[in-house]
Amino acid sequence: MNTATMDNPSTHATTGTPRVRFEDVVVEFPTAQGPMRVLDGLSLDIHQGEFVSIIGPSGCGKTTLMNMLAGFVQPTQGRVLLDGKPVTEPGPDRGVIFQEYGVFPWLTVRQNIAFGLRLSANKTPKSGHAGIVDRYMRLMGLADFADHHPKHLSGGMRQRLALARAYAVRPEFLLMDEPFGALDAQTRSAMQDLLLDVLQAEGKTVMLITHSVDEAIYLSSRIVVVTARPARIRTVIDVPFGYPRGESVHEDPRFAALRAQIRELVMQEYAAQSRQQVRLSD
Template identity: 65%
Template sequence: MDEPRQRLRFDHVSVSYGTPDGGIEVVRDISFTIRQGEFVSLVGPSGCGKTTIMNMAAGFVVPSSGSLMLDDRPIVGPGSNRGVMFQEYGVFPWLTVEQNIAFGLKLGANRKPAAERQAIVTRYLDLMRLSEFRRAYPKTLSGGMRQRLALARAYAVNPDLLLMDEPFGALDAQTRSAMHDLLLDILCVEGKTVLLITHSVEEAIYLSNRVVVISARPSRIRQIIDIPFPYPRHSALQEEPEFNALRAQIHELVMREYAAQEAQRRPPV
């Protein structure tokens, strides 16, 4: 059987930012590929450069060197084929729940006729269990509901590549677990390609085909770990010995990088 086609391809990508006191090297020589339908997570210490990597895929940051391709074309800017979920909730406070979901469907390449727009909004209201709150404003929603709304917005425009930057970080454990299963359900139905950034080793293993461990700054790839569990997955998986072994292995790698990142932060004595 043919391998699924390559979607996103980082090839020896490096990034430095210019700063008043010289420059800061944030990403160093990263190469990895995400294929159609794959779910890949990046884990690594805060400040190591993960959001920078995602911003390149989104088209907001340009590599200083190396190449970054989507579907064999260089990424030169943002595009309607990518749905981005940022660390902060990606919802507009001045729009209602249904207006938030419809927002992207009124713009540019994703513009849809009113009837179709309404059908999509209704479908996601239902899927995210937000129908009762369709006319509510985000400030009246719980954190979990706002997160579901952000997910609905990102999904409504039907991007085939989803870029998610710590989307579940602010949620309590129960809501987070419910969001994981909701995401897996949707992915089973819709077959998206996903790049997820997360602090949580468990989340990365539970959701992904592959977990990429990123080093302390500058971001380098420490290890790429294949996650062998078939989909659909269920939360009981997290009690399995094989899951625990992977968790221990990846945790150790990540903790080493956290320590290295901390050492950078401490002023020299």
Template identity: 55%
Template structure:
């Protein structure tokens, strides 16, 4: 079993998961080990059907691993809990609540309950950060897809989790809105730094958003390589057109197709 070093934040230590029994059993995750230090943004990419969402669900505590363990700041994950908050692909906001009340919702729950005045102050902050102040009293049905996902992000940040888990949160958006939401996520995370595990099928998105990219193999999913992203500080979409960005994207895409890039970036 491969062992990840626990540095605080999130640690996956030799995680394995199988579904089914006997000859029908399918191994989805096999000895997955990596860590996400506190405050780091790590993206996970892999071939379609490789188990990326299963991996995220084990971290969330929705699915128990068969072997290995998951730690949040050194504490084993044994189920869902307030230390982690999930942002889903679909807009998991309540259609009968206003934008403000959606953002406040998590802060009303027993595990995270805050006084009314504090809830309002925190909601006001995230309404402002996400450009939603003018829509505070609107219902979700009156908002675009991008605006609804802004609400979901604001609600996730507002409950102040130790780990933010994002399962392809922009996949349902059109290309232009997706780019806008990527920049919005970068902006809010620079101001409100959180530990983030972000699953996506888009290599370009992973590189643009993350500090490191975990490249998974086809099923059964293993960690092929963990690729550091060299850019720090504010990022803008012009970065995606630079030769360095294009080369890094090409190398990771080659890994996903089954190639093995050499140190010079040439695919063997």
């Protein structure tokens, strides 16, 4: 179990050379009414070992931001740099987890987890694959279902399988888009703690999109609140808790204060987005 070290400030260096740089990024998508601007001059640096959560109204452009770092979307203007080089395509250094289960229905649980390990871009020696697959099946509570296909699993189990697949490849970056959103409260909390354990053991850099303010505070070293569409950065908040971190941070008075501050900002942006939608439907 994690233990909270609330007296230690976050130890994540936010100076020096960033691993990821969003540089004055603009994204526009074509629509029947002309180009729709989704991101509007957004700049953000992410450093090695940081856990950055993105919070903002539905449809404001958060997934688009992550998709650029994943290599799925190119900016209309500006640049997205990974270790100083423009991101042009997906790569095994970036594990992406979406809310909808990213699993292959025709493969068993064991085969799904092993899949990424077999790709030639993955550097894990073949002799270690079986052990890694077993470890993640155990961690995710899937060991008894090793030879089942996803259609025989519950929704929550399929999402745990998607997490196991992403973790097993041990990417340097985890890009997570509402990864726990479809899980029941208890499983969600267990998956959050497991993620903290994986990060503690493997030292990854994480970008998480979440609608849960509590989840963002519990997991992140920094929280980026973005505006209604087109998304810009509204505020960046440093979370004052160090790692390893555990359930007791929820009791810290600073947790409640942060929650109130972030909720207020997010509510304001939701209200702005709703006003826009009303104007669009006029």
